[in-house]
Amino acid sequence: MNESQRVLSTVLRPRADHDRREKIIRAVLLLFSAVSIFTTLGIIAVLLQETILFFREVSIVEFFTETRWTPLFASKKFGVLPLVNGTVLVAAGAMFIALPLGLLAAIYLSEYASDRARKLLKPALEVLAGVPTVVYGYFALTFVTPLLQKIWPQTQAFNALSASIVMGFMILPLVASLSEDAMSAVPQSLRQAAYALGATRLEVTLRTVVPAALSGISAAFILAISRAIGETMIVAIAAGQQPKLTLNPLQSIETMTAYIVQVSLGDTPQQSIAYKTIFAVGMLLFVMTLVMNLISNWMTRRYREVYE
Amino acid sequence: MLQNHEIALSVNNLNVYYGGFHALEDISLEIPARQITAIIGPSGCGKSTFLRCFNRMNDLVPSARVQGQVLFYGQNIYDPKINPVEVRRHIGMVFQKPNPFPKSIYENVAYGARINGYKGDMDELVERSLRAAALWDEVKDNLKKSALALSGGQQQRLCIARAIAVEPQVILMDEPASALDPIATLKIEELMQELKKDYTIVIVTHNMQQAARASDYTAMMMLSKEGSRAGTVIEYDRTDAIFTRPKDKRTEDYVTGRFG
Amino acid sequence: MNGLFANENGRFSPRLSLRLRYGRLFQLLSLAAVTLGLIVLSVLILDIILDGYKWLRPEFFSQFPSRFPEKSGLRSALQGSLWMISLTALMAFPIGVGAAIYLEEYASDNWLTRFIEINIANLAGVPSIIYGLLGLGLFVRGLELGRSVLAGSMTMALLVLPILIVSGREAIRAVPQSLRHASLALGATKWQTIQNHVLPYAMPGILTGTILAMSRAIGETAPLITIGALTYIRFDLKGPLDLFTVLPIQIFNWVSLPKAEFQQLAAAGIIVLLAVLLSLNALAIVLRNKLQIRW
Numbered sequence: 001m002n003e004s005q006r007v008l009s010t011v012l013r014p015r016a017d018h019d020r021r022e023k024i025i026r027a028v029l030l031l032f033s034a035v036s037i038f039t040t041l042g043i044i045a046v047l048l049q050e051t052i053l054f055f056r057e058v059s060i061v062e063f064f065t066e067t068r069w070t071p072l073f074a075s076k077k078f079g080v081l082p083l084v085n086g087t088v089l090v091a092a093g094a095m096f097i098a099l100p101l102g103l104l105a106a107i108y109l110s111e112y113a114s115d116r117a118r119k120l121l122k123p124a125l126e127v128l129a130g131v132p133t134v135v136y137g138y139f140a141l142t143f144v145t146p147l148l149q150k151i152w153p154q155t156q157a158f159n160a161l162s163a164s165i166v167m168g169f170m171i172l173p174l175v176a177s178l179s180e181d182a183m184s185a186v187p188q189s190l191r192q193a194a195y196a197l198g199a200t201r202l203e204v205t206l207r208t209v210v211p212a213a214l215s216g217i218s219a220a221f222i223l224a225i226s227r228a229i230g231e232t233m234i235v236a237i238a239a240g241q242q243p244k245l246t247l248n249p250l251q252s253i254e255t256m257t258a259y260i261v262q263v264s265l266g267d268t269p270q271q272s273i274a275y276k277t278i279f280a281v282g283m284l285l286f287v288m289t290l291v292m293n294l295i296s297n298w299m300t301r302r303y304r305e306v307y308e
Numbered sequence: 309m310l311q312n313h314e315i316a317l318s319v320n321n322l323n324v325y326y327g328g329f330h331a332l333e334d335i336s337l338e339i340p341a342r343q344i345t346a347i348i349g350p351s352g353c354g355k356s357t358f359l360r361c362f363n364r365m366n367d368l369v370p371s372a373r374v375q376g377q378v379l380f381y382g383q384n385i386y387d388p389k390i391n392p393v394e395v396r397r398h399i400g401m402v403f404q405k406p407n408p409f410p411k412s413i414y415e416n417v418a419y420g421a422r423i424n425g426y427k428g429d430m431d432e433l434v435e436r437s438l439r440a441a442a443l444w445d446e447v448k449d450n451l452k453k454s455a456l457a458l459s460g461g462q463q464q465r466l467c468i469a470r471a472i473a474v475e476p477q478v479i480l481m482d483e484p485a486s487a488l489d490p491i492a493t494l495k496i497e498e499l500m501q502e503l504k505k506d507y508t509i510v511i512v513t514h515n516m517q518q519a520a521r522a523s524d525y526t527a528m529m530m531l532s533k534e535g536s537r538a539g540t541v542i543e544y545d546r547t548d549a550i551f552t553r554p555k556d557k558r559t560e561d562y563v564t565g566r567f568g
Numbered sequence: 569m570n571g572l573f574a575n576e577n578g579r580f581s582p583r584l585s586l587r588l589r590y591g592r593l594f595q596l597l598s599l600a601a602v603t604l605g606l607i608v609l610s611v612l613i614l615d616i617i618l619d620g621y622k623w624l625r626p627e628f629f630s631q632f633p634s635r636f637p638e639k640s641g642l643r644s645a646l647q648g649s650l651w652m653i654s655l656t657a658l659m660a661f662p663i664g665v666g667a668a669i670y671l672e673e674y675a676s677d678n679w680l681t682r683f684i685e686i687n688i689a690n691l692a693g694v695p696s697i698i699y700g701l702l703g704l705g706l707f708v709r710g711l712e713l714g715r716s717v718l719a720g721s722m723t724m725a726l727l728v729l730p731i732l733i734v735s736g737r738e739a740i741r742a743v744p745q746s747l748r749h750a751s752l753a754l755g756a757t758k759w760q761t762i763q764n765h766v767l768p769y770a771m772p773g774i775l776t777g778t779i780l781a782m783s784r785a786i787g788e789t790a791p792l793i794t795i796g797a798l799t800y801i802r803f804d805l806k807g808p809l810d811l812f813t814v815l816p817i818q819i820f821n822w823v824s825l826p827k828a829e830f831q832q833l834a835a836a837g838i839i840v841l842l843a844v845l846l847s848l849n850a851l852a853i854v855l856r857n858k859l860q861i862r863w
């Protein structure tokens with residue numbers, strides 16, 4: 001009985017001080033994770049506030065249907081379409097390079113490369129993704145554009161095409177890496193089933209692995225498009241500052257992001273309507289990329305669930 | 309059968325669920341102090357689950373739910389007022405695979421004492437614990453060496469020393485020798501005989517000989533009935549009784565099946 | 569082909585050699601895609617080195633920018649980048665690691681946790697210039713920090729936070745469960761376990777992730793332009809509320825100037841920027857290997 005007395009009095013006493021400390025720590029850590037939520041809320045609040053002010057002065061209809069964008073001129077027109085046109089033109093061009101090459105690279109890494117080659121090539125490609133975008137902008141302007149001008153002399157000094165090409169190579173590693181993840185997640189047994197029917201490696205790859213990894217690959221593609229739309233420095237440096245409705249990639253255009261940079265660099269008064277445009281354009285950009293990111297993340301989660 | 313012993317732990321109507329899955333069904337028994345109690349039974353019948361109930365390690369499994377009482381010298385460790393951290397300091401555990409901290413041998417032993425605010429001479433405590441775990445002679449010259457550099461058997465004895473250093477009343481062992489070779493296993497068993505002078509030991513084992521050789525009492529666990537997946541204790545008695553004249557047919561089959 | 573399967577009965581025509589030839593062609597094609605990416609990378613680096621190496625003199629690092637190319641340098645940009653990266657790390661590291669700890673060690677599987685996770689995944693994809701607008705509205709104007717290096721760093725901290733959290737979580741998830749159990753079974757509290765065992769074990773991974781996040785921050789330009797980092801700073805940066813410029817903004821500024829010499833200065837600045845990034849990545853690799861062998 002001696003022992004039990006000792007135990008009862010000394011052993012299992014509740015330690016309130018410890019408990020309180022643990023609770024405080026937990027609360028602080030929760031607060032840290034909530035910073036990400038505050039960030040999202042902050043983005044939405046800031047963009048919304050200025051956008052609402054903007055639309056008090058400019059009608060939404062004009063914003064989405066007018067075909068001229070001249071907020072910095074004396075005669076102001078607020079049609080965002082030329083900026084969207086520029087953005088889509090450059091992004092589409094970039095995708096012409098990034099999607100096929102990225103997918104091919106992923107196929108090579110996941111289906112053909114030896115382990116040694118993969119360990120070497122993957123980080124090398126990732127270096128490509130780690131180069132700051134201002135560097136790509138420089139490369140587009142001083143290397144690619146002169147090259148294009150040799151081929152097509154009518155190419156303007158600032159043009160959509162050189163930005164597209166360079167952006168394509170910038171995004172290639174993203175497509176390659178995410179698609180490769182999706183293809184590696186395809187179970188080996190599926191490949192073996194196809195081989196056992198007498199399929200060649202190419203047929204296994206194209207008819208079995210790629211279709212099975214399709215949702216992951218699509219997720220990679222959508223994320224790549226979203227990245228291209230939000231990319232700023234390459235277009236700000238190399239694509240020009242002339243918002244216009246055109247499909248000619250050899251001309252100077254302006255993207256949504258480049259416009260925001262243009263206004264930020266200039267001396268536009270902060271209370272002016274011209275200044276509020278960058279938040280309205282930013283809002284549009286945010287919504288476009290957010291939708292794509294949501295879809296992409298949702299698809300990624302789905303394929304992970306399927307194969308786990 | 310336990311009249312002569314002080315009762316260290318007493319289990320009343322214990323049920324454990326993992327989500328909707330009933331893992332342990334209605335267990336009641338008493339664990340004698342300063343004796344070795346073995347838990348045996350086929351794989352998956354809930355031995356580890358049962359053992360983890362004694363120091364509330366099941367709290368760490370998000371889906372696990374424990375019903376019933378476990379009294380530690382009369383006090384219910386599942387009382388909402390009791391902090392599981394307190395329970396674990398008094399009811400230590402040695403795991404199936406040796407899991408030393410990636411620190412020095414010395415730090416491994418000293419860690420538990422440090423966090424529990426030990427005020428005595430730390431060097432002395434480390435030496436005493438390592439001696440008690442029959443490891444001192446092998447490591448005394450390089451206590452600063454990484455614990456991961458020890459052999460598996462040495463690591464397991466280090467884990468025992470680490471558990472002893474916080475001066476618990478009970479040591480739970482979940483197949484402590486299953487990852488070890490026969491010689492290291494024997495060392496652990498000898499060590500258990502030494503330790504039982506001061507500590508209550510509950511050990512899960514797959515090894516019938518080990519249970520027969522090393523334990524004083526044995527609890528036989530089985531799935532409670534055909535078709536059910538819930539485990540329970542079907543027979544609990546002195547070890548020699550379990551192995552020589554089991555009352556339950558299933559115990560006999562299990563015990564003899566392994567022997568013969 | 570007939571030898572092995574002589575009883576081929578004519579109902580199949582596998583045309584295997586043709587299919588295999590397609591296969592080899594395709595393999596070459598896919599290899600070409602990888603190679604093309606690497607060729608572009610090499611051309612880019614080579615082009616920049618050739619353009620800029622002449623300007624890498626000691627004065628280039630000690631002079632302020634100037635209207636005259638030969639008197640121009642990176643002094644203010646280097647100071648700004650150093651300040652910005654230190655402040656960013658100071659703010660982002662504890663918050664990022666704390667959030668990672670919460671999500672891995674504390675969070676239960678409920679709607680709030682899932683919401684936080686989805687939110688972080690989406691934040692990682694928000695264009696950096698949007699963070700610039702956030703910083704402009706929230707820090708520059710809202711908190712009235714002005715176009716200071718502190719406002720820039722706070723913006724950048726929010727931008728790299730998702731990277732830090734994701735890499736931190738990975739590192740923490742890699743800590744073996746047995747280590748936690750060993751500590752808890754000794755009567756350690758949850759936080760003691762995290763502090764004494766989980767974090768030290770995960771630290772190499774966390775630091776590697778932090779360095780990668782910092783390399784992202786060093787190369788970012790757009791958000792800092794939006795919050796108004798100046799491009800022409802001719803004084804030393806003395807405190808967190810001073811105006812500032814950083815390496816990529818200085819480079820951008822030179823790229824936009826028409827004179828050929830300024831373009832070469834931009835190239836020289838890029839060489840410095842890439843060298844910094846390369847050393848950071850090397851540091852990350854060294855760090856990971858060093859800290860991992862110790863135990």
Ligand SMILES: Nc1ncnc2c1ncn2[C@@H]1O[C@H](COP(=O)(O)OP(=O)(O)OP(=O)(O)O)[C@@H](O)[C@H]1O
Pocket residue numbers: 326329331350351352353354355356357358369371537
């Ligand atoms: N964390 C968990 N979540 C859900 N079910 C679990 C969990 N841990 C154990 N179980 C289930 O509970 C039952 C008992 O498991 P337990 O590990 O206690 O068995 P055991 O007798 O120790 O087996 P073994 O001899 O193989 O170690 C098993 O059916 C197991 O699948």
Ligand SMILES: [Mg+2]
Pocket residue numbers: 355356357482
């Ligand atoms: Mg077990």
